[in-house]
Amino acid sequence: xxxxxxxxxxxxxxxxxxxxxxxxxxxxxxxxxxxxxxxxxxxxxxxxxxxxxxxxxxxxxxxxxxxxxxxxxxxxxxxxxxxxxxxxxxxxxxxxxxxxxxxxxxxxxxxxxxxxxxxxxxxxxxxxxxxxxxxxxxxxxxxxxxxxxxxxxxxxxxxxxxxxxxxxxxxxxxxxxxxxxxxxxxxxxxxxxxxxxxxxxxxxxxxxxxxxxxxxxxxxxxxxxxxxxxxxxxxxxxxxxxxxxxxxxxxxxxxxxxxxxxxxxxxxxxxxxxxxxxxxxxxxxxxxxxxxxxxxxxxxxx
Amino acid sequence: xxxxxxxxxxxxxxxxxxxxxxxxxxxxxxxxxxxxxxxxxxxxxxxxxxxxxxxxxxxxxxxxxxxxxxxxxxxxxxxxxxxxxxxxxxxxxxxxxxxxxxxxxxxxxxxxxxxxxxxxxxxxxxxxxxxxxxxxxxxxxxxxxxxxxxxxxxxxxxxxxxxxxxxxxxxxxxxxxxxxxxxxxxxxxxxxxxxxxxxxxxxxxxxxxxxxxxxxxxxxxxxxxxxxxxxxxxxxxxxxxxxxxxxxxxxxxxxxxxxxxxxxxxxxx
Ligand SMILES: Nc1ncnc2c1ncn2[C@@H]1O[C@H](COP(=O)(O)OP(=O)(O)O)[C@@H](O)[C@H]1O
Ligand SMILES: [Mg+2]
Numbered sequence: 001x002x003x004x005x006x007x008x009x010x011x012x013x014x015x016x017x018x019x020x021x022x023x024x025x026x027x028x029x030x031x032x033x034x035x036x037x038x039x040x041x042x043x044x045x046x047x048x049x050x051x052x053x054x055x056x057x058x059x060x061x062x063x064x065x066x067x068x069x070x071x072x073x074x075x076x077x078x079x080x081x082x083x084x085x086x087x088x089x090x091x092x093x094x095x096x097x098x099x100x101x102x103x104x105x106x107x108x109x110x111x112x113x114x115x116x117x118x119x120x121x122x123x124x125x126x127x128x129x130x131x132x133x134x135x136x137x138x139x140x141x142x143x144x145x146x147x148x149x150x151x152x153x154x155x156x157x158x159x160x161x162x163x164x165x166x167x168x169x170x171x172x173x174x175x176x177x178x179x180x181x182x183x184x185x186x187x188x189x190x191x192x193x194x195x196x197x198x199x200x201x202x203x204x205x206x207x208x209x210x211x212x213x214x215x216x217x218x219x220x221x222x223x224x225x226x227x228x229x230x231x232x233x234x235x236x237x238x239x240x241x242x243x244x245x246x247x248x249x250x251x252x253x254x255x256x257x258x259x260x261x262x263x264x265x266x267x268x269x270x271x272x273x274x275x276x277x278x279x280x281x282x283x284x285x286x287x288x289x290x291x292x293x294x295x296x297x298x299x300x301x302x
Numbered sequence: 303x304x305x306x307x308x309x310x311x312x313x314x315x316x317x318x319x320x321x322x323x324x325x326x327x328x329x330x331x332x333x334x335x336x337x338x339x340x341x342x343x344x345x346x347x348x349x350x351x352x353x354x355x356x357x358x359x360x361x362x363x364x365x366x367x368x369x370x371x372x373x374x375x376x377x378x379x380x381x382x383x384x385x386x387x388x389x390x391x392x393x394x395x396x397x398x399x400x401x402x403x404x405x406x407x408x409x410x411x412x413x414x415x416x417x418x419x420x421x422x423x424x425x426x427x428x429x430x431x432x433x434x435x436x437x438x439x440x441x442x443x444x445x446x447x448x449x450x451x452x453x454x455x456x457x458x459x460x461x462x463x464x465x466x467x468x469x470x471x472x473x474x475x476x477x478x479x480x481x482x483x484x485x486x487x488x489x490x491x492x493x494x495x496x497x498x499x500x501x502x503x504x505x506x507x508x509x510x511x512x513x514x515x516x517x518x519x520x521x522x523x524x525x526x527x528x529x530x531x532x533x534x535x536x537x538x539x540x541x542x543x544x545x546x547x548x549x550x551x552x553x554x555x556x557x558x559x560x561x562x563x564x565x566x567x568x569x570x571x
Contacts, residue, residue, distance in 0.1 A: 194359050195389040199454065200379045200406035209402075213393040290393040292436040 071259070078260030079267065086264065091249055103246040104272065106162050106234035110169020111227050117170065118177025119219055126185025127207055143175050148236055155241040165242070169233030173226045180222035184215025220284045227276045231269060304371070305458055305490030306333040306356055311365035313351050325351040327515035336488040340501035342552060343511030344559030349494040353460045356492065357381050369458055382456030382489065386463045390435050390446050396422065397431035399446055403454040421449040424483065441472040452483060459489040463496065477504055477532040485529070498552060502544050503532045510551045513559040520551045
């Protein structure tokens with residue numbers, strides 16, 4: 001589990017210009033540099049697509065050549081067929097949209113509640129020394145146990161509805177956000193706090209106006225991973241016992257030895273995770289508008 | 303009336319190895335209302351520490367710090383502080399940065415904004431209200447910091463090497479502007495610098511601090527006429543005279559501090 005806080009993207013020097021061939025980057029060559037950058041992106045996207053196609057084709061070819069047994073490992077054509085079926089006909093549990101909505105609802109609720117709790121507790125413990133001295137050992141201990149097991153308890157205690165899944169997601173999300181908010185609150189520039197105090201800020205105003213915004217870089221970094229945790233919480237909760245949801249869909253596919261169904265469920269989950277990631281990145285851009293331009297960690301994050 | 307008084311203050315810090323480090327020792331200093339006092343001394347002699355004692359950010363280990371006759375206990379919000387490093391809030395626009403003080407002190411949003419606009423005009427930043435600090439030059443950020451501090455009309459203004467990160471030209475311009483702003487409200491100023499020229503050009507009084515642990519080595523009245531234009535005052539013959547006089551006192555301390563950092567025994571003057 002997460003022990004160390006997720007590092008936020010460091011505030012780095014402004015993004016270097018796209019290297020231009022030759023020594024000059026005078027105005028006439030600037031648009032051509034931009035065109036070249038765009039072309040490069042298109043080529044990259046094409047190459048990525050090609051990699052996926054090659055991988056899937058190899059997989060299918062291996063199945064067709066009887067090197068890989070589709071009973072255990074599934075096959076791309078079967079996965080595709082299952083997905084198409086779910087979309088057009090619906091699943092054994094009802095329409096696919098309903099399953100996705102249930103899982104989304106659990107994950108989003110768990111994500112929001114867990115994040116808010118994590119931020120509040122992290123900032124509070126980061127700001128109030130006594131609180132952190134008192135509770136730090138408990139939180140460390142709680143963080144070191146495999147919390148996913150709690151899902152079994154929640155399923156028994158709160159039943160097959162969405163409640164048990166939301167609670168599991170909250171528990172999974174909480175710690176990542178908490179440790180980052182805590183670290184962020186600890187790393188606030190002392191000069192900024194001193195400045196705010198001298199300008200007349202109360203302790204609460206310092207927390208709200210200085211600590212929270214400056215910890216936000218850290219908090220947002222943890223939110224990227226946290227939605228993934230929320231999804232895991234929702235899915236595991238559904239696999240442990242539910243009436244609806246993608247987790248249940250995957251579970252029933254497994255029960256029917258339908259590996260294509262399991263993989264199709266996985267594809268859907270991956271799409272949701274990627275969409276959420278894109279939304280969080282958007283939110284991050286909006287909230288961190290005040291920061292100088294970043295050097296991106298390569299195309300992998302986009 | 304006396305605005306600032308340090309009476310035989312000593313400040314010790316706990317060191318990592320469990321010992322104590324004496325940053326300033328038995329330092330006494332008074333600054334009158336409306337007086338501009340510059341404090342010069344080599345790096346590490348305790349200049350910043352002195353300011354933290356006056357502002358209440360730190361307490362003296364021994365001795366007393368008084369502002370307007372009252373002992374400093376905790377952060378005193380009638381004191382303005384301009385930090386050496388940028389301490390403007392990077393997530394706030396220029397306008398919101400300057401309006402921060404009045405808002406913290408209970409002014410309504412619209413009052414604070416109107417006041418902030420007025421101060422931005424005074425520091426020459428009209429038109430930059432909506433920028434974020436990272437979109438400004440170093441000199442402009444310093445203007446924001448000045449406006450942010452002066453908007454509260456502090457009776458005591460503490461400045462810790464405020465212009466040290468600026469290039470020479472910007473620095474001279476900012477110094478002249480600082481004098482004009484100071485003239486409008488006339489707070490008592492303690493201006494810390496390691497640049498003797500800057501100190502003489504700005505101040506009514508220059509205080510030389512010894513190499514750490516810092517204590518006052520000598521004080522010099524600067525009787526150059528006001529209003530001054532910092533870029534030009536250097537050509538005044540009286541300026542050169544004062545410079546030579548004070549440098550005489552400062553030289554040994556700078557050499558001493560330098561020798562400590564390099565481990566050399568003596569540095570030729
Ligand atoms: N919080 C602190 N803890 C320990 N040592 C400190 C602390 N603040 C300053 N010092 C030490 O006190 C000395 C004086 O520091 P400072 O006042 O910042 O010097 P100056 O501003 O004149 O360069 C330095 O040697 C510095 O290392
Ligand atoms: Mg200093």
